[in-house]
Amino acid sequence: MASLPQDERDEFFMLRALQLAEQTVGLASPNPQVGCVLVRDGNILGEGGHLYQNFDHAEIVALKQAAARGHSVEGATAYVTLEPCSHHGRTGPCADALINARVARVVVATSDPNPLVSGRGLQKMQAAGIEILVGVLQQRARDLNDPFAHFIRTRTPLVTLKSALSSDGKLAPSPATRLPNQPYWLTGPEARNEVHRLRHASDAILTGIGTVLADDPLLTDRSGLPRRRPLLRVVLDASLRIPLTSQILRSASADLLIFADTSAPDSKIKSLIDAGAQVEVIPQQNGRLSLPAVLASLGERGVLSLLLEGGCSVNGAFLQQNLVDKVVLFYSQQILGDQAVPFAEGIFSPSEIEQSLHRVTRASLGPDLRVEGYLHDPWA
Secondary structure (H helix, E strand, C coil): CCCCCHHHHHHHHHHHHHHHHHCCCCCCCCCCCCEEEEEECCEEEEEEECCHHHCCCHHHHHHHHHHHCCCCCCCCEEEEEECCCCCCCCCCCHHHHHHHCCCCEEEEEECCCCCCCCCHHHHHHHHCCCEEEECCCHHHHHHHCHHHHHHHHHCCCEEEEEEEECCCCEEECCHHHCCCCCCCCCCCHHHHHHHHHHHHCCCEEEEEHHHHHHHCCCCCCCCCCCCCCCCEEEEECCCCCCCCCCHHHHCCCCCEEEEEECCCCHHHHHHHHHCCCEEEEECEECCEECHHHHHHHHHHCCCCEEEECCCHHHHHHHHHCCCCCEEEEEECCCCCCCCCEECCCCCCCHHHHHHHCEEEEEEEECCEEEEEEECCCCCC
16 A cells, blocks of 8 residues: 555545445435544554434544554544534534544545535644645545535535436326326336435435325335435325325324425314324415425425425426426336326426436446436535
8 A cells, every 4th residue: 555656545545435424325414424534554543434323423433443443543644525524513523633633634525515614624624734635536525415515505405306217208108098006117126226225315205196196105215224214205285185095194104294285174184193194384386385495394304315206297396496406317118108297397308307417427227227417516
């Protein structure tokens, strides 16, 4: 390791810090995912990632591990995926902890996305004589904390629209050709497994009452991976048409939130609450539930990331109001034809959306194609 150039060594150990941060998916929110590695002479003295329920930030986890191993970290280099904090929150400032530990150098992947505190931790450590380097594997570190960056600036969740589509850009066959309460699988098992990975990385998932009535979905995280809090399942149902026999309601356990119009009958609200759902009434905007009010409410609940798995009405409403930040489309090889359900209500087609995306990536998942990109930069 010592024979490698400094920049290659920095990338090598930052990759390890990023791996530690990636291991906290589902376990750090509403805090960011952060990893830290303490290194001297090419040897790792201590390392760790931040788990929300354990309070300690990644830097503190790494410092404690080094101490438990009998290592002094004086003169070491700290590799941290996110700028060490400079303020008191649930814990003390990590910048102070690194200063007190007398590390010689701190390498940071990306600065704090909060414009009110960005750079303060770096300045504090630099003033204490610590050498600072920022920007090593920055984009990968930022991708990991897109939801946190968006939330810290807007107090609303990052919205990712996910859709499984036919090769001609349709959501599902014509309703006239389908049996009620029966999902129609367009994509194969590889793509469906990827959807559960997306659900696992999300704090909440949202659909409309139309999808509930058509497909009777569960909308659960079946990735099998650990998560700190249940995936919050959200349904937009202005008139409260959701059946008491639906799977999503029968499986409710403090993880189902239904948004209704202010005119929804009290008797139906009570029956849904008795069945285990939370019901929140919100005002209408242009004849339908106010989506900004939905996002504001979810932000107040500490939801950093929201995955849309709706039909053409939900897709169209969020797109028309410019509320989608990221898009993930799964294309199958099936062709459904002109009478099939469109991707989004209104003027939007998948090809139009793709033309608006930046930082687009494409990947094959079995027989299917995944197209992913951003409509808004969460770090802008």
